[in-house]
Amino acid sequence: MSDQDVLESNEGVGVDEPGLSGRLHRSQVWRSMFRHPQQDTPRGRALQGFSNFFLHVYPVKIPRRVLRNRYSWRLGFISGVLFLILLITGLYLMFVYTPSVGAAYGDMQRLKTGVGFGQLIRNVHRWSAHLMVLVVFLHMVRVFYAGAYKHPREFNWVFGIMLLLLTLAFSFTGYLLPWDQLAYWAVTVGTNLVKYVPLIGNPTQNLLIGGDQIGQSTLLRFYALHVAVLPAALVMILGIHIWRVRKDGFAVRRSNVGAFEEDAVAQPAAAAPAHAAPELYGGRVRLLGVVDRESITAEARPVDDTVFTWPHLVVRHVVVALGTAAVVLALGVAFSAPLRGLANPNVTPEPAKAPWYFAGLQELLSRFDPLVAGILIPAAAVMAFVFLPYLDRNPATEARNRKVAVTLFSILLSLAVVLTVVGTFFRGPGWQWIPPWDHWYVEL
Ligand code: HEM
Numbered sequence: 001m002s003d004q005d006v007l008e009s010n011e012g013v014g015v016d017e018p019g020l021s022g023r024l025h026r027s028q029v030w031r032s033m034f035r036h037p038q039q040d041t042p043r044g045r046a047l048q049g050f051s052n053f054f055l056h057v058y059p060v061k062i063p064r065r066v067l068r069n070r071y072s073w074r075l076g077f078i079s080g081v082l083f084l085i086l087l088i089t090g091l092y093l094m095f096v097y098t099p100s101v102g103a104a105y106g107d108m109q110r111l112k113t114g115v116g117f118g119q120l121i122r123n124v125h126r127w128s129a130h131l132m133v134l135v136v137f138l139h140m141v142r143v144f145y146a147g148a149y150k151h152p153r154e155f156n157w158v159f160g161i162m163l164l165l166l167t168l169a170f171s172f173t174g175y176l177l178p179w180d181q182l183a184y185w186a187v188t189v190g191t192n193l194v195k196y197v198p199l200i201g202n203p204t205q206n207l208l209i210g211g212d213q214i215g216q217s218t219l220l221r222f223y224a225l226h227v228a229v230l231p232a233a234l235v236m237i238l239g240i241h242i243w244r245v246r247k248d249g250f251a252v253r254r255s256n257v258g259a260f261e262e263d264a265v266a267q268p269a270a271a272a273p274a275h276a277a278p279e280l281y282g283g284r285v286r287l288l289g290v291v292d293r294e295s296i297t298a299e300a301r302p303v304d305d306t307v308f309t310w311p312h313l314v315v316r317h318v319v320v321a322l323g324t325a326a327v328v329l330a331l332g333v334a335f336s337a338p339l340r341g342l343a344n345p346n347v348t349p350e351p352a353k354a355p356w357y358f359a360g361l362q363e364l365l366s367r368f369d370p371l372v373a374g375i376l377i378p379a380a381a382v383m384a385f386v387f388l389p390y391l392d393r394n395p396a397t398e399a400r401n402r403k404v405a406v407t408l409f410s411i412l413l414s415l416a417v418v419l420t421v422v423g424t425f426f427r428g429p430g431w432q433w434i435p436p437w438d439h440w441y442v443e444l
Helices: 003-009 019-026 028-033 042-051 075-094 104-113 118-145 154-176 181-196 201-209 216-248 309-334 356-365 370-391 403-425
Strands: 061-063 306-308
Touching: 019 028, 042 306, 042 309, 061 309, 075 118, 075 216, 075 309, 104 118, 118 154, 118 309, 118 403, 154 181, 154 216, 154 356, 154 370, 181 201, 181 216, 181 356, 181 370, 201 216, 306 309, 356 370, 356 403
Parallel strands: none
Antiparallel strands: 061 306
């Protein structure tokens, strides 16, 4: 349907509507902004889907199963909402932050008293960033167990891995900006890892931190990456990711549609044999003649398992978005983002921990050779994840028919979780084993 058709279909909008709202809806200004009719009919909803910019991201109709929470747990959507919250709060913080070693820490302190809602916005920004790392990771785990990375979504999985790496880079570059002891040493530990890459390790580390030691050049580089390069890259790749989800369709089971074949979508009573008693059809049958029993064939009525996106999915998304915003706001009100003393290269805090999402890596490093633990294992893991859809040739999507892949992935996942929990909660000064109930050395 062309835009012109949509416009024409809008001709009669508000004709029957009395009063001020009718006049408003009939006005040229209104109709130039909202080209679709407001009628709540199947046709009206379809036209709204075609012609509204925001609804256009969605298909007009979706399989009913997409509405179930357990299809995706809305994790991809929640990741997107968190990213939006980060963009908005980050923009606010940009107005008061100077990426200079002399000023950054003071700006952070000023947020507490000298800037309207400054501390709250910083808190929300920080908790949203931590949550985004967690939720994006969980989204990846969900996609894996659902087998949703299989044909035709292989390359969207690869885009997903890029998004995960970008999310980590986002969080890590932001970590340095408060320029306090926590920031300084977490980033020192993190960037020291790069040194272990054979041949290019040292030059890469220099490029990243702009010298031998973290200082003004590092702060400026991390700032530029955090507020310009990474947002631009993430927005671009996220655009392609969502566009592909839209084009490939949601990976839910449907009868004879898409990558997920036949499934137990309930068949309606139409499949009942045609020679069944007339009462079965509500008495709506006529006897037209006497024919051979064999000449009557029972044909199942096609099943329409779709519903309109607007309002069914859109309303759910609005609720989830508001819920996500409420959670990060509550976290921001309840817990303040940490700010330790001013960054001091001469005083190493004990323990100097990397951010929690790299604590598993730090734990590995404490046990193995740095080249193995810091470079070879993470690089192999990233490569295995990137190429997973091409290595896993089994077309089945149900977990029970993918025992090898599911077992391997579950082992890797458990290892990563155990290492992260140990590194985050059970390590103290000198990387000694200290249970969290004896002393809490968790830095967020
Ligand atoms: C910034 C991070 C990300 C955002 C905002 C995001 C967003 C989304 C959204 C909104 C969907 C639609 C279904 C849903 O709500 O779950 C989706 C689907 C998908 N995502 Fe992501 N995603 C991100 C990262 C990832 C990662 C890390 C992976 C995997 C490595 C991934 C792989 C996929 C795949 C394969 C689909 C299609 C599966 C389906 O249709 O059920 N995404 N993503």
